[in-house]
Amino acid sequence: MSELRGPVRIVGTGLIGTSIGLALARLGVVVELVDGNPDNALMAERIGAGSRLVEIEPQLVVVAVPPDHVGAVVAEQLEATQAIVTDAASVKSKPLTDARRLTGDVSRYVGSHPMAGSERNGPLAARADLFDGATWAITPHATSAPEAIDLVRRLAEACGARTVELSVEDHDLGVARVSHLPHLMSALAAGTLADAPSSHLELSGQGVRDVTRIAAGDPRLWTQIVSANSTALTGLLEQIRGELDRLLVALGKEEAADELTAILGQGVSGAVRVPGKHGTPHIDLVTVLVTIPDRPGQLARLFADAAESGANVEDLRIDHSPGRPVGEVELAVKPGSVDQLVEVLTDRGWVVHR
Amino acid sequence: MSELRGPVRIVGTGLIGTSIGLALARLGVVVELVDGNPDNALMAERIGAGSRLVEIEPQLVVVAVPPDHVGAVVAEQLEATQAIVTDAASVKSKPLTDARRLTGDVSRYVGSHPMAGSERNGPLAARADLFDGATWAITPHATSAPEAIDLVRRLAEACGARTVELSVEDHDLGVARVSHLPHLMSALAAGTLADAPSSHLELSGQGVRDVTRIAAGDPRLWTQIVSANSTALTGLLEQIRGELDRLLVALGKEEAADELTAILGQGVSGAVRVPGKHGTPHIDLVTVLVTIPDRPGQLARLFADAAESGANVEDLRIDHSPGRPVGEVELAVKPGSVDQLVEVLTDRGWVVHR
Secondary structure: OOOOOOOEEEEOOOHHHHHHHHHHHOOOOOEEEEOOOHHHHHHHHHOOOOEOOOOOOOOEEEEOOOHHHHHHHHHHHHHHOOOEEEEOOOOOHHHHHHHHHHOOOOOOEOEEEEOOOOOOOOHHHOOOOOOOOOEEEEEOOOOOOHHHHHHHHHHHHHOOOEEEEOOHHHHHHHHHHHHHHHHHHHHHHHHOOOOOOHHHHOOOOHHHHHHHHHHHOOHHHHHHHHHHOHHHHHHHHHHHHHHHHHHHHHOOOHHHHHHHHHHHHHHHHHHOOOEOHHHOEHHHOEEEEEEEEOOOOHHHHHHHHHHHOOOOOOEEEEEOOOOOOEEEEEEEEOHHHHHHHHHHHHHOOOEEEO | OOOOOOOEEEEOOOHHHHHHHHHHHOOOOOEEEEOOOHHHHHHHHHOOOOEOOOOOOOOEEEEOOOHHHHHHHHHHHHHHOOOEEEEOOOOOHHHHHHHHHHOOOOOOEOEEEEOOOOOOOOHHHOOOOOOOOOEEEEEOOOOOOHHHHHHHHHHHHHOOOEEEEOOHHHHHHHHHHHHHHHHHHHHHHHHOOOOOOHHHHOOOOHHHHHHHHHHHOOHHHHHHHHHHOHHHHHHHHHHHHHHHHHHHHHOOOHHHHHHHHHHHHHHHHHHOOOEOHHHOEHHHOEEEEEEEEOOOOHHHHHHHHHHHOOOOOOEEEEEOOOOOOEEEEEEEEOHHHHHHHHHHHHHOOOEEEO
16 A cells, blocks of 8 residues: 655645645645745645645646646646645546647546535635535546555545546546536526516515526636536537426326326436435434524524534524525534434524424 | 405416415405315315305406316316406416417406415415415406406505516416426426435535425426427427537537537526526525534524624525534625625634635
């Protein structure tokens, strides 16, 4: 088993690269910071993610540059060093193809994808604990050296992540399904609101807020991400187009109601498979609704009361319909603690609905 | 101005009908409960939503039956009584057309749509405060009598709702945009996950959870809802198909990156228009991330500390990536209270990121 001794060279000191630097620095691993933008590297150095000048050859290089440039920088680092090289891009086929085209031997390269991020960008948004408990996909290819795979796994573990090994193709199809396609669907749904009259927007509820939230992401970054995964995405989008055509034919024809119900039923089957907190499906938790006055301190009071019942709140959601003078909080708890929770909250004067 | 004196006859004692009954009963208005399913009416009566037997003629009839039957029941009630008649269906053109076809004079009918609901169904899920502060759309048609419009507005206000007046057509186009289309897009995105390998689902993050949440709704109910609004929805779905085709052409062509960015940019423009809590756009709030150990009592401690800073938490979200031993809570507060909040939380040992 390869040990992660360092130095680790990080190329690209944005959110992900700098966070990896911070995570490794807290373990005492020597980190070298490289960035085309000297301000970024300086900032990353100042917050303790590593040094801009390290004279020892790296054991491992982590390429954390924007998606479009990953393959080229991987090839460059394979040629410039004897180190194991990995990257952190959210799509894995294109960097591999690009690197292979640019350099002969890619056996020291193993792709990886830390599944963590933030709506924030840049080194100042970085955090040593960004990957704590997150999933980190590792995607070896046919000629990846076993010690390279090992070392990249060590990197992920050193950052506190849980590793999942997948082939390059399987990874890209997976993220197309659970990340890129949802993003595009969200963008298309949100796009119809751009020129809508305000009176239509006034009818918005929680559903449209949820569906369109991720559509607010940076369009340039997402153009790079979805472009890099165009093969997997094209197949899924064609599947969506087929379903959309089925919908358009069925809609409004009384005799086609079963067809509509079947399409919507397929949606239910998919929705319930999306893992919730801690990998458990939604349906393992019970939700309780509590009415709450919209004043400072009420949530504190509610959670103090909930804690006294011994229930651990696994998830929660505030319903914030426009103009409501009172809010509603949905608490999700394990089935075993729900009775006690409802009893304690009711005793203390909360209006609770199961 | 017409006063709401009652009796109010409610036809259909599901979640909405029974909740209206409870809201009116708390004001002392006499409510008559009618349901094709005698068990439902009995249950609604038992929880205090009204009586099954009222001998005085109703002043107002509220039709709260499943979408497919609304028009027929409205016509029936117009003929059987001299009362003003309204309904609570989420689509307004079809009931009006149906009622007009079945009876001559619809001047005593004014459609309405209380924008509140729940994932729960049936009389036992009903609550007197379901409509407190919610939006209640009122949709007069060309021949609606002014006193009918007035009385329906009184009904909504008596239930604690905020009224918005829209034409029938405008309402249906609005809900197609902010409710029905998002539901269908969510269902289509979720549908691609129904047969996906589990390893793909393991890569899920918060984005796909948000986008697919509403797809879990009852397929039979949603078939009725979207079928009743097929005209407005067909136009929007055709627009989506056009954008989907643009996407499919642009995807993976380097020279079409600007086209992709434009489609995604349109999504951003739409997403930021969706009103958040209290009708304010998302961008008026500042979010702060707090790392929180996954143990009972931690949320209580956090909110107690937040309350002491004087900040009112306007919205919050727990990030629950599968397998994370620590969670992350995103608190949204007004810009003016963020500095004080961060200072107080940091002082008390919380790991806070802006």
